[in-house]
Amino acid sequence: MSSHRHSKKRRYMAWAAAGAAVVAGAGIAAQTSMAATTWPAQRTFTGRAFDTCAAPSLSAMKAWNTGFYGAAAVYVGGKNRGCSQPNLTASWVKSVSAAGWKLIPLYVGAQPSCQTGSSPEKLTASTAASLGATDGADAVAKASALGMKAGSPVYLDMEAYDTTDTACNNAVLTYVRAFDKALHAKTYRTGFYGFTSSSAKAIATATDKTDLPGNLWYALWDKTNTTTTDWPWGSTQFTPHSRAHQYMVNSKETRGGYTITVDRDAWDAPVAITG
Secondary structure (H helix, E strand, C coil), X not given: CCCCCCXXXXXXXXXXXXXXXXXXXXXXXXXXXHCCCCCCCCCEEEEEEEECXXXXXXXXXXXXXXXXXXXXXXXXXXXXXXXXXXXXXXXXXXXXXXXXXXXXXXXXXXXXXXXXXXXXXXXXCCCHHHHHHHHHHHHHHHHHHCCCCCCCEEEEECCCCCCCCHXXXXXXXXXXXXXXXXXXXXXXXXXXXXXXXXXXXXXXXXXXXXXXXXXXXXXXXXXXXXXXXXXXXXXXXXXXXXXXXXEEEEEEEEECCEEEEEXXXXXXXXXXXXX
């Protein structure tokens, strides 16, 4: 996701500053507010996925449907989304899904005030809860409008920040919990994209797991296509089928005559329910 959220330079600066279909219940153990809800069966994809700034054209997606990748992440919304999405429509979602692609909804929400750089939407201790609720509701609305049905996950994108700043970290967790509760209210699963050195670590190591995401997509650019051998936290966390790993970034690849710069992901987690 090199330039997708903010800019390539912005992402690497932030990272350096921070220290460089299955059973319905899978991946939701930490989501206590979901307990009384009847959930659609989770749609799981296990294999290699890619993410890129703007959703490729339908022609490109068909050309790239070679079997190397089976899923693609798409930026469904968020004020901090880095690219316009002229191709990302309900019709596009329907067509690429019919072609066999699995889709991964990603939402670039508010970023913490202690994060390096600037973002159009920043959260603070006083605004975290309200922003989280508003952004969560917007994420559901955006995903639903694209034909991603209840039971789908939405992965909240949180870039690297200084997790040693306790007040800032607490505000992030407040925001994430409010975002997740808004998703739960509409029967959407929760996911989180972040860095093993900071934002993902904050989720994985939080003592209170209430309303924290049930699926974790961790950025660790070790070029290793796995969700297990380099998993840095407890082996029982985010299982089963609740992990994804962004293992390579800025890979310029050509398939079927279409060249796209993508990030590679090892995927064993929920994907959107479409069709």
